[in-house]
Amino acid sequence: MPVTALVSAKSCGTTASALALTLASRRPSLLAECDPAGGTIRAGFLQGAVTAGYGLYHLAAAERIGRSELANAFAHHLWGIDDAGHRKLLPGLTDPAQAPALTRTWPALAEVLKVLAADAGHDVFVDVGRLALEAGRLHPTLTPAPLLHAADFVLLTVRANDQSLTLARHLIEPLRTELDEHGTGSDALGLLLIEDGPYRPTQVATALHTPVLAALPWDAETAGYLTTGGRPPRGYARSPLLRHARSATDQLDALAQRRSIYLNRSAPDANLAGVLQRLTNARGGSRG
Template identity: 70%
Template sequence: MPVTALVSAKSCGVTTAALALTLASKRPSLLAECDPAGGTIRAGFLQQEVGAGFGLYHLAAAQRTGPDALAQAFASHLWPMDEAGHRKLLPGLTDPAQAAAMDRSWTSLAEVMHVLAEEAGYDVLIDAGRLALQSGQLHPLLTPAPLLHQADLVLLVVRGTEQSLTLARHVIDPLRTELAERGSGPDALGLLLIEDGPYRAHQVAEALKTPVLAGLPLDAATADYFMSGGRPPRGYGRSLLLRHARTATEQVEAAASRRRIQQQYPARPANPQLAGVLQRLSERGGPRG
């Protein structure tokens, strides 16, 4: 199953898109909220149901102990977003100042996510937030660069508006170069189009010289529920956003599969300790289970 990182040049709906893809997946899925600027799902969609003693920041201390401790901590900090526990969230930072503590943890965290995807069969979505550049490269503190480097796909979330395309043009070449030089290759980069504005998918792809791998409609009611929580809108389970998100997850998986075949990726060496810990995630619902 793919590990997919979502990023943007500016606020384009990364968190809403990541939530939609996670909740719409036909398989067990995980959303890892890894925006160094801080997470919003805890206070919004989850309505403060998850306290500050839970989530991404607490994995940094475990990482210093070793990979098995990190996997144990990772498993214990995943929060179920449905009754069956098939949709899980790794809540993000509660304070941007915590991002500095994560600097040495991103690489190990990426390994854990890949084991969860490949050994436990999860769709893993990473909300990496807004891209920050420094001297033409990903900023080492303001962007979780190792997560992007190791992702199967990196989706730049854009809207079909002139403003969004203008902002995306400034970051897409540095991002492509970064993936070519430090990641798994420039072909890991694709676009996720939020269908807002006059430009259609083929026009966006041509403007940014990058394929549109999936699209999501502008669904204000469902997006507001994802950002603010509370009572779901009427017909939420059949909403336009979730229906299109189900198709989008299939398109993303197909793109990752094509890329894997084209690149003839060798199998990642399995870490039995990590696999054993994370496999147990499929046997329980999480902290509330």
């Protein structure tokens, strides 16, 4: 199953889109909220149900002990976001000042996410948030580059309007260079189009010289629920956003299977295999 990282040039619905993809997946799925600027799902969609005792920041101390400890901590800090417990969240940072502590944790976390996708059959989505550049390259602290390097796909989230395309344009080449030099190749880069604006997918792909790998409709009511939580809107499970998100996960899976033929990936660290058993009996809480 693929690991898909979602990034943006500026706030444009990346987190709501990542939640929609995670909730709509046909398989067990995970959303890792890894925006160094801080997570919003804890206070938004989950309406404060998750305390600061859960989440990404706690993985840094575990990683300093060892990879197995990181795997155990990872499973312990997951939070169920559906009643059945098949869809889980790794809550993000509560304070951007915590981000530097995770600099050496990102590569190990990337390996855990690969194990979860390859060995446990999960769809894994990583909300990286807004990308930061320094001298034309990814910022070493404000962007968790190792998560992008390990991803099967890196989706730059854009809206179908001039403002969003203008902001996104300057990120394309730095991302291509980064993925060619350190990742799985620049062909991992694609667009996640939010159809909020006058341009069609083919026009957006042409404007940014990058393929649209997935498109989601502008569904303000459902997106609002995924952003702020509360009572689900009427017909939520059959909403346009979730229906298209389900199709998008299918498309990404098919693309990942075809792409894997050409990738020569190393085997995941065997010491992380324990994460699979931990996930089966995860002690994390549940939204239900």
